Amino acid sequence: MGESGAPVRHICGISGGKDSSALAVYMRDRAPQMEYFFCDTGAELPETYEYLTRLEVILGRPIVRLNATRGFDHWFEVFRGALPSPQMRWCTKNMKIKPIEEWIGDEAAVSYVAIRSDESNRKGYVSTKPNITTRFPFVEDGVDHAGVLRILEDAGIGLPAYYEWRTRSGCYFCFYQRKAEWIGLSERHPELFDRAVAIEQKVLQDAGVDGDADFGDRAMRGRQYTWSGGETLVQLRNRRDEILERHEAALSRTTKTRANLPLIEALADAFNEEDDTEPCTVCAP
């Protein structure tokens, strides 16, 4: 019971990645009243959607989809075509943080966050709202990477299929994607890649071809024109072989230096060689 006498809510956010999914399963029997939620950007990978349904069945409880009606396409129209970027991350703010905080409201709640016992330096999304207490069950119980994999295996759901080519969940066009992951997208989901290209083209066109001065002065300040740094997606795709070569090299370097690595870790390490900025803590992993 909270101070007000209302029952305390127990909530567990699912990102579509392995850790949070494992935590959901882990908490299934430990906190039967748990409310699971997922912030839907409307732009997740098909693998993620499929995985969520799988998880939902295994949990035997619904996963509440937050933000289901105002996805990326909505905000993109409302913001008149500004791409989100690490500097201007309106995506996370509008599609994740705000809906979460709205959903939680002002009732007392315990939020369970999937930080593993072997990741001391990752932060995770910890709400700053005073009515929310945060707990880290994996840290408390010493569940590490192997523990997470075992939980998922036992539950019979395994890993989301995107782990074959991408290390993080999130939007298909997420700007935190590494170049090799973009190539992965273009090969696994050419139609999504094309959509990302179309969005980018629209922004470029708005900015350049008919950008009036006023628009340029105000709206475009500090704004991102391309999804991936320094080039358009079309240019990036044209460099496919070069990017993959580099990625392969990084992959073999990691597997060499660290023997007997599960593929999923090797992949993560190889991607980190390109760019290891901490991605959106709400969205990943």
Place this chain on the structure above:
Amino acid sequence: MSPSSLVATARRIAAESPLLLVIDEFGKNLEAIRDGSDADPYLLQQLAEAGQGTGLPIFVVTLQHLSFDDCLSGLDNVQRREWSKVQGRFEDVSFVESAAQARALISTVFDVTDSALRARIDRWAKPLASEMAALGVAELADPAVVASCYPLHPLAALVLPELCNRHGQHERTLFSFLAGAHPSGVAAFLDSTKLASRGPLPSLGLEAVYDFFVGSGSLNIASPRQSSRWSEIATRLRDAHGLSAAQARTAKSVALLNLVSTSGTVRASRQLLGLAGRGVDAALADLERAGLVTYRDFADEYRVWHGSDVDMGVRLDAARQRMSQRPLVEILAEIEQPTPLVAARHSATFDTLRVFQRRYAAAREEVAPLAAPSAYDGTVLLVAASEAELPALTSVGGHTTEPEGPGAKPVVAAIPRDVAALDEAGREVAALASLLDDPVVAGDRVARRELSERLSQARSVLDQARCETFGSQECRWVLLNGPKSGERVELSPGRGSSPVSAAADLVYSHTPPVGNEMLNRSELTSQGAKARRLLLEAMIERGNSGVDDLGFEGHGPETAMYRSFLLRTGLHRRGAKPFGPPSDAGLEPAWSILADEFGRSTGERVNLAGVGDCLQSPPVGMKAAVVPVFITAGLLAFRDEVAIYEHGTFTPVLSPEVSERMVRNPAHFDVKHFANTSGGRLMVVEALAERLGIAARGGGRSQRVSNVLAVVSSLVTRISRLDNYTRRTRRLSAGARAVRDALTTAVEPDQLLFESLPEALGFAAVGADAPDCEPAAAVASAVGGALDELESCLERMLEDLLARLLDACGVRSRATVSGQAATLDGEVLDPEVRAFVLALANDSAEDDRAWISAVATVVARKAPAEWTDEDRGRFDRELPERLAAFHRLVALHFDRRADGGGPFDPLRVTITRPDGTEYIRMVGVDARRRAALETALDDVLATTASITGSDLQAEQSLLALLSERLLPPDEPAETLSPAIGLPTESDPPARAVADGAGLSTGRAAGMLGRAANG
């Protein structure tokens, strides 16, 4: 006191007797705004309007030392715009005191009673007066005037009024110098000066004035334009050390004259400075050598700051010459953009701010009215030619709409009688402005500064000229596109915005009563935007709920918007149809435009941006921010007749998020009206509504639905809830498949209902003019049947899966299977089998459906709701094998328990016959007997080796024999009981071939190994 009660109070007082409100020191309020407080101009505006329109005698006068513009310099554009709208409701009356008046004021301050002194002063004044006359300063050429100013030196008396006007607060500053307690003020001088009985009379000269005003910094420098020059001069003098008294006095005199003027008689000329006292020439020479002052030959002027060698006069003449060649209108358009004009009286009467853009125009210019979405309500053309040159102003392009429909925004031309003053002032500004680009001037800081100063003076002359030219009674005002048929209408001339108000009265005759200042704008504040968003959301979500104030609590701006614009006007009310035609007659014209536009969309889609344009055009002229609220009310009122399309796609429900996008980009939305159907089509619609149980939206339960949209929306909504399996599977009846495909590919509601759906089910399409449709009921029941089939598809599959599983286990309830699985709890190591066993054991599942879903998910690694038909096939294939493994484990576990439960390490043995059939068996050794058994085996092996000749041969032979014994007598593997099965294809066991029969061993698929290992 709140602003609104203040206004109410003012009105009450004025109802009794006329009210004059005088706000003194209004400049302080403006300063507060400039310094970043969030003062709202709105109160002032409300006060200003309190009387207008109501006929109450309320007058507001504000007093400030500087013009509005000067006070507000330094504000950003948005704030300025807000304020200039407010200013537009006032008339500027500038008060500029003449120098003579100021000097008359000075003379009243000093009172000389001693007649001897009086005589001395007169004697002192005489030569000075004649020197002033020689200098050309007529105002001080009269000895009496000079004497009356004593103890001020005539030079001080000369510069003081100008100084105070330009840099201070007029006579207040003047008085604080004359009478204040400041140590360099006049009072201090009088106190401290001993008057010798003979000799020259001491007087206060330029030096003292400088010390008071500049040196002590007591002057309030109002305009930033001036202050940099002040500070430069003050700094230069302050930093000049070691000056003799005469040098300092001279330097200060020069400085002060520089500040007051840079040309004309009053300037730091040699002659004028000569009056300041003896030794000036020498001091000037010293100062010049020291570089503190420079002498500008051509202007005969000393300057404290750096001199410039640019000959401004020559350049300016050339520039004037150039300007005189160009058409006036071109010049004016280039140098200034007149501020927009608020139609003050009209705005107050209609409670709607109408702002006209102003620009200069040539006679006979082709002018197009503003487009509907423009933030301005009309255009004022300041015609830069006198009437004499204007036999007729040319026709105005762009007025093309039908006389009945929405018209073009008004264009008003102001044609002055006489443009001479405007002409002169404009060309002067242009000439000066053009010099700023002159590279010589641009490179000379001093010249540039001087130029900008002159330019700003010239600009104020221009302002004045503009006001007088167009504010004159002689100026003709013509509305070029009158409301009837674009005819010309002569307006009565006048100052300020009265002619424009008259035009707005004519053109915007149907201005809708919005009653909410925050909403009734072309652009919302961020607070207003938030309130409007809440309002729209509440209209959509709670408009039908019958709650008070749409469920808003308190008196927030959204409540105010709702009450004044929706509730008061009757756009929203209680009842079965809460949105509908307004009861407020003032809103009727706007409503009929909306209804007409929607009605027009029967044949073709109509774009919402276009509807907004009509509403924003005359005669309604709805403000842009109101339009979305009004259109939304209309869409809700006609929700069962008007379909919405976003980017061309039919949108079954107007949700808040759709509305957000609509507000942002109305052009992305179209509407189409589905007129009431009749004949055969009506029969189909009614049959469907009945079969599908669709009630009218927002209406009572009993209300019959006879429109296409309610039916289609219901169908589309139901289809959109289907799971992915149902969307993809082919395991459906042909009819259900066809209905599904028709519904998921439908683009047009009527096509769907009357063509694709009937055709999908084998009926003929129903034409628009079909008198009846005999199979209507059959169509409806087929559609209903197909929908039922679709909606139960997943459920049925799950039932089927459950039945298969229970069947394969030979049991009747999942509880039995769960119970068996639970006995294996925690003992299975193989991950895949373990997950399967755990899923079977799951007793927290709410029902059979949840349980079988989880089991199916584990087997297929995909939730059934996401399956394809291939996934289902795979499940069907894999289930028996999984179950076989499960049952073996159960049996093994059971044996072991029966056996006393000793720990053992099981192996799975697969034996392959030459014909390829295989046999699998779980085997194990009880650890407690292991040692004894191994000894026995060693013995047998030794014996066998003596027969076969080698150890290896011995092992293999024994293995083969054992295997044969394990095999059941000639029974093919496929028909074995659930306890025995084939290995999976994906997991072929490694094989060792021995004597024609394959045999392999490996870690068992399920290992009951915990006890043994641990």
